[in-house]
Amino acid sequence: MMAALDAFLASYGNLVNLCLLNTLLAYGVWLALAANMFTLGTGGFMAVGAYCSVYLTMQLGAPFAVAVVAGGLLAAAVALVIGAPVLRLRGDYFMLATFAFTEVVRVIALNWDAVTGGAIGIYGIPRYTETWQLVLLVLIALYFVFALRRSYFGRSIAAIRQDDVMSEAMGVNVFGQRLSLFVASGFVSGGVGGLAAHLNFFVGPSDFGLLRSVDALAYPILGGVNALLGPLVGAIFTTLLPELLRFSSQWREILMGLLILTVVLFLPGGAMSLLSWRPRKAAARRPSTQGAE
Amino acid sequence: MPAAQLELWQVAKRFQGVVAVDSVSLTATAGQVTALIGPNGSGKTTTMNMITGLYPTDAGHIRLDGVDIARLAPHKVAALGVARTFQNIRLLASETTLANVLLGAHRHQSASLLDVLFGLPAVKSSETREKARCEALLDLVGIAPLRDVAVGGLSYGDRRRVEIARALATKPRLLLLDEPAAGMNFAEKRALADLVLAIRDMGITVLLIEHDIEFVARVSDHIVVLNFGREIAAGTPEEVRRMPSVIEAYLGTEDA
Ligand SMILES: Nc1ncnc2c1ncn2[C@@H]1O[C@H](COP(=O)(O)OP(=O)(O)OP(=O)(O)O)[C@@H](O)[C@H]1O
Ligand SMILES: [Mg+2]
Numbered sequence: 001m002m003a004a005l006d007a008f009l010a011s012y013g014n015l016v017n018l019c020l021l022n023t024l025l026a027y028g029v030w031l032a033l034a035a036n037m038f039t040l041g042t043g044g045f046m047a048v049g050a051y052c053s054v055y056l057t058m059q060l061g062a063p064f065a066v067a068v069v070a071g072g073l074l075a076a077a078v079a080l081v082i083g084a085p086v087l088r089l090r091g092d093y094f095m096l097a098t099f100a101f102t103e104v105v106r107v108i109a110l111n112w113d114a115v116t117g118g119a120i121g122i123y124g125i126p127r128y129t130e131t132w133q134l135v136l137l138v139l140i141a142l143y144f145v146f147a148l149r150r151s152y153f154g155r156s157i158a159a160i161r162q163d164d165v166m167s168e169a170m171g172v173n174v175f176g177q178r179l180s181l182f183v184a185s186g187f188v189s190g191g192v193g194g195l196a197a198h199l200n201f202f203v204g205p206s207d208f209g210l211l212r213s214v215d216a217l218a219y220p221i222l223g224g225v226n227a228l229l230g231p232l233v234g235a236i237f238t239t240l241l242p243e244l245l246r247f248s249s250q251w252r253e254i255l256m257g258l259l260i261l262t263v264v265l266f267l268p269g270g271a272m273s274l275l276s277w278r279p280r281k282a283a284a285r286r287p288s289t290q291g292a293e
Numbered sequence: 294m295p296a297a298q299l300e301l302w303q304v305a306k307r308f309q310g311v312v313a314v315d316s317v318s319l320t321a322t323a324g325q326v327t328a329l330i331g332p333n334g335s336g337k338t339t340t341m342n343m344i345t346g347l348y349p350t351d352a353g354h355i356r357l358d359g360v361d362i363a364r365l366a367p368h369k370v371a372a373l374g375v376a377r378t379f380q381n382i383r384l385l386a387s388e389t390t391l392a393n394v395l396l397g398a399h400r401h402q403s404a405s406l407l408d409v410l411f412g413l414p415a416v417k418s419s420e421t422r423e424k425a426r427c428e429a430l431l432d433l434v435g436i437a438p439l440r441d442v443a444v445g446g447l448s449y450g451d452r453r454r455v456e457i458a459r460a461l462a463t464k465p466r467l468l469l470l471d472e473p474a475a476g477m478n479f480a481e482k483r484a485l486a487d488l489v490l491a492i493r494d495m496g497i498t499v500l501l502i503e504h505d506i507e508f509v510a511r512v513s514d515h516i517v518v519l520n521f522g523r524e525i526a527a528g529t530p531e532e533v534r535r536m537p538s539v540i541e542a543y544l545g546t547e548d549a
Binding site: 144147148151152153155156158159162163165166167168169170171172173174175180 | 345346347366367368371372376377379383385388392395396397398399400402404406409410411412416419420423459460463
């Protein structure tokens, strides 16, 4: 049994790790998306977390776990600082502003040679990230999202997503909840950045650009924002599909674009909504109470 | 929690040159039902949006028990005990009646985020308490059998009652109702009138926007009439009914 698992990991280990890492990232993005924040800041937060944690392990000799958490915390702090002004923007402008943030981080990474290695990046990063750690983190993320969704916070987040003006009038601190979620999303993205850096031996400024942000946003959208397993399904599907079909990277991008377009237009609930397709609840046709009076 | 007193003094609101509310002064006396009536576009909903903090005022004061609330964010106004319903019903269509009403109970939940994430018992007790309170409210407004039905499939009248239950779930001291009887049939309106009076008797001040004059006359202690963003008359139902300016501005246009 163990031998079979070892053999499987030997040939597919990289893909498994990538799936797990992207799943984690998908839940990080879900935190923002659940309150209607279409963030393109994910790449920027990953970069902050990645460079911070690599600096800590390689330059300061910090323990791996401490470095990853610190990377997440630094990204969360950055999210807190940019969140306050950016969250006052609506829809398109929020996307544009978070994209601009990712770009700014990329340009800083290109030029701050002492910490980021500039355009060349950083090579020879020790490989500390292990599959079991990623599995554990995915399970923790799943549990937290599960607990959050079924609590009254989950209820208010869903309400914010559907009608923020009404939610605010009902006493929900919409700005406060959005900011908390944005910061939490930054934390997870930063942590994933640190984990990714210690998995790949290398980080460079092009690792965490717009493309990374769009991919990360696509995971929960493709899988479904309303379902607990939506982000996981979206992340794994999106990670495996090009590998299975062995696309060139250009085709991959075209395919991803078409896929997102299709889902947004024809399946707004994401892939997971296919599972819950059933006849309209008979209850909806139940007579109203008006006759009872 | 005693009923709250609401006072508006020369409140105004403009939208890019369009004067929605020119200057409105009114008092919703604590423990009473005050009606705000007037023709379409006279600024009633805009006034309510300013009271609840959804629109910032351009001028004037809005005082709740003497405290100016005109600059407060909507959730802070709600926290002071102001709740409302919406003229264009704003419910979460795919959610059940109970889930919708529970949103109103949001600010009375006592479990913290850490309680939630680590599944501590405080979550369950807080949720059970609020659920029981919301179920009692469903009973009060007369939609208890619809507890687990998605609100998207409910009749107009029932959805309006879900909105009232949700507003009551915030434990208001002042309840603002924007055309609660719109789309209701005769029997539903009668039941709604009783409900409004019951809410008043619970010690909640009510400010009501409504076009149905019979309904207004039945439930109101005091009526304020708006036209073109100004109050043109105020008084008891009997007084207001007899005022020529009101008949001309409001009743006249409907009867003509
Ligand atoms: N957000 C807005 N932007 C621009 N104009 C607005 C806005 N809200 C209201 N108005 C305008 O302000 C005026 C007053 O509107 P309001 O909705 O307050 O009227 P009302 O008395 O509630 O009418 P009704 O009885 O039809 O509900 C109208 O001319 C309306 O077009
Ligand atoms: Mg109106």
